Amino acid sequence: MEFKELIGSRRSIRYFDPDRPVERDKIQAILEAGLLASRAVNVAWGKGIVVYRDNLTEEQRKFLATPFATKEFELAPVYILWYHDMDARRTAIDGTRYPAVASGVLQDIGALGPPHGWSRKYVEKVVLPEVLTPGLSAGPQRGGNPDSALALEQAYLTAVDEGLGGCLVPFDEAAATALFNVPDVWEPVLALCLGHPAEGPEAGGQRPRPAWESMMFDGHIDTPFDRDEIVTDELTGDGLVQDAAPLPWRAEEVTALSRWMTLSDNADATTPADPDDPLLELDSVKQWWGSYQQFWRGGAPPAEALDALRKFVRKTGFEPDEIVEEVLKPQASGEGLMLRTRARRKYMELLAEFEESEGSRETANYVRSFMIHNGIAISPGIQR
Numbered sequence: 001m002e003f004k005e006l007i008g009s010r011r012s013i014r015y016f017d018p019d020r021p022v023e024r025d026k027i028q029a030i031l032e033a034g035l036l037a038s039r040a041v042n043v044a045w046g047k048g049i050v051v052y053r054d055n056l057t058e059e060q061r062k063f064l065a066t067p068f069a070t071k072e073f074e075l076a077p078v079y080i081l082w083y084h085d086m087d088a089r090r091t092a093i094d095g096t097r098y099p100a101v102a103s104g105v106l107q108d109i110g111a112l113g114p115p116h117g118w119s120r121k122y123v124e125k126v127v128l129p130e131v132l133t134p135g136l137s138a139g140p141q142r143g144g145n146p147d148s149a150l151a152l153e154q155a156y157l158t159a160v161d162e163g164l165g166g167c168l169v170p171f172d173e174a175a176a177t178a179l180f181n182v183p184d185v186w187e188p189v190l191a192l193c194l195g196h197p198a199e200g201p202e203a204g205g206q207r208p209r210p211a212w213e214s215m216m217f218d219g220h221i222d223t224p225f226d227r228d229e230i231v232t233d234e235l236t237g238d239g240l241v242q243d244a245a246p247l248p249w250r251a252e253e254v255t256a257l258s259r260w261m262t263l264s265d266n267a268d269a270t271t272p273a274d275p276d277d278p279l280l281e282l283d284s285v286k287q288w289w290g291s292y293q294q295f296w297r298g299g300a301p302p303a304e305a306l307d308a309l310r311k312f313v314r315k316t317g318f319e320p321d322e323i324v325e326e327v328l329k330p331q332a333s334g335e336g337l338m339l340r341t342r343a344r345r346k347y348m349e350l351l352a353e354f355e356e357s358e359g360s361r362e363t364a365n366y367v368r369s370f371m372i373h374n375g376i377a378i379s380p381g382i383q384r
Helices: 003-009 024-035 058-064 071-075 088-094 120-132 146-161 173-180 229-238 250-260 283-296 303-316 320-327 341-358 361-373
Strands: 046-052 078-085 165-169 186-195 328-330 337-339
Touching: 003 146, 003 229, 024 046, 024 078, 024 146, 024 186, 046 146, 046 173, 058 071, 058 173, 071 165, 071 186, 078 146, 088 120, 146 165, 146 186, 283 320, 283 361, 303 341, 303 361, 320 328, 320 341, 320 361, 341 361
Parallel strands: none
Antiparallel strands: 046 078, 078 186, 165 186, 328 337
């Protein structure tokens, strides 16, 4: 793939084929690309751990996931956990075998030389004592490093070039440390989830971005960079600029994928709910069906959905509005909601027990739908 088209074709793929493995040679190509990325003073800031989903137990996978990325960890066959090594500078200084500025290797190979003011004496007498060594006594400092992120992005683009889908998601730091013996001096960046896409590679089109003039400036923040439409047209021809989302068929694709992932609209449930059902008067149920209908484009709530929620409420003793209020608390600013992870975990466990007692994933999925459309991230699992 040509470079501009490669950048333009990158999407955050979230629907992976869970049963198609990722080829090992493609994983190596991705890692090689990350290794070759630019890095300050040639220090090995970025580190990657390849994790195979099927080598983890279900409990370990749930331990590794976060409320912001649950389904990705279920569907993607491979994750590369990317880190910033906060102690990489010390390692480079202490170990002469490391090809960093501190070892003088960049002068030996002609990467840095006298025309730019570099020499071994400059490294030994100025760079080491004045630039690299200061601050080491304070110990590793969290806060990330752009070089680690740059290596991750280069790896990500290589995954796209290899025909894979990728998505950058957060992962649980404590879980990864316990599972993979990660050093304390490694700070998490993100996980690159990898797999063969179950959705089309366009993923519905290029994602919307803020207005050009609000982000790109020419010489002064009050002067937006003049965007030449002729150049934009040329870049469109090169594949850098592509059709914007949503593409006309995206809604149908997401519907089909959601049905496949058991988050279906349960088209076989044809019994309409009683419009006087008292559940329909609750705020959380109104939110559920307003959001649900917007996604599935119409349709009155089926009686089966309300009956499933009613059974869950009866079994657990928690009313629908109480569930939402317990899991999502208002932020101090009053401008948003904060997820209570412990409460979320409680309802996930109650829902698993409910599914087992009912002997029906479809019934439990109605309750999962209620939670999802009320803003509670919850993983439904894959129907096999």
